[in-house]
Amino acid sequence: NAGVTQTPKFQVLKTGQSMTLQCAQDMNHNSMYWYRQDPGMGLRLIYYSASEGTTDKGEVPNGYNVSRLNKREFSLRLESAAPSQTSVYFCASSVVHPSYNEQFFGPGTRLTVL
Amino acid sequence: QKEVEQNSGPLSVPEGAIASLNCTYSDRGSQSFFWYRQYSGKSPELIMFIYSNGDKEDGRFTAQLNKASQYVSLLIRDSQPSDSATYLCALTRGSTLGRLYFGRGTQLTVWP
Numbered sequence: 001n002a003g004v005t006q007t008p009k010f011q012v013l014k015t016g017q018s019m020t021l022q023c024a025q026d027m028n029h030n031s032m033y034w035y036r037q038d039p040g041m042g043l044r045l046i047y048y049s050a051s052e053g054t055t056d057k058g059e060v061p062n063g064y065n066v067s068r069l070n071k072r073e074f075s076l077r078l079e080s081a082a083p084s085q086t087s088v089y090f091c092a093s094s095v096v097h098p099s100y101n102e103q104f105f106g107p108g109t110r111l112t113v114l
Numbered sequence: 115q116k117e118v119e120q121n122s123g124p125l126s127v128p129e130g131a132i133a134s135l136n137c138t139y140s141d142r143g144s145q146s147f148f149w150y151r152q153y154s155g156k157s158p159e160l161i162m163f164i165y166s167n168g169d170k171e172d173g174r175f176t177a178q179l180n181k182a183s184q185y186v187s188l189l190i191r192d193s194q195p196s197d198s199a200t201y202l203c204a205l206t207r208g209s210t211l212g213r214l215y216f217g218r219g220t221q222l223t224v225w226p
Contacts, residue, residue: 031212033213040122042217042218042219043158043202043204043216048212050212090157090158096212100146100165101148101212101214102148102160103160105157105159106157107157108157
């Protein structure tokens with residue numbers, strides 16, 4: 001099993017360009033998440049999808065859109081990139097249980113916006 | 115006040131010592147608590163979770179939860195240089211079961 005995979009691993013954009021970050025999981029998890037991580041800020045949730053067909057905003061959704069393409073895939077789109085979106089982006093997936101929620105993380109995408 | 119507060123560190127301990135990492139939270143409805151370890155340049159990985167008051171031990175790691183005082187801690191006994199990483203505290207809340215709320219992390223360095 002590959003677990004959670006993300007593409008690309010690295011990306012450099014110019015201000016105003018658009019791009020889509022791809023994420024896929026092969027663990028049959030219902031829930032998927034997109035986070036960004038900036039130095040000293042921990043992980044901040046951008047969007048999440050509790051199940052196929054549903055998406056919800058997290059803590060920092062402005063400037064992003066998501067698509068839950070199917071149970072396996074959850075993509076994150078930047079329509080018009082800004083330097084403030086320079087960050088490391090992590091995708092995660094999980095099975096949600098009332099008392100337990102282990103999230104498995106992908107390797108991350110390092111995005112620089114010039 | 116952020117939902118999950120951690121000492122930002124860095125925390126530095128000698129090899130073989132006990133490292134103590136602390137986390138406090140603001141929502142009394144928080145249900146389950148997690149400790150993730152993140153090596154530099156890598157993604158977070160789960161090392162412990164706890165949802166009942168008291169201690170939970172797994173090898174050299176012990177998680178402690180006190181819901182009345184709203185804190186959770188992670189003790190690492192016999193610390194090794196390979197434990198050097200950032201440790202992230204996270205929790206779930208009853209109202210948003212699937213979400214994890216993360217602290218900013220504490221950077222731990224174990225020196226030989």
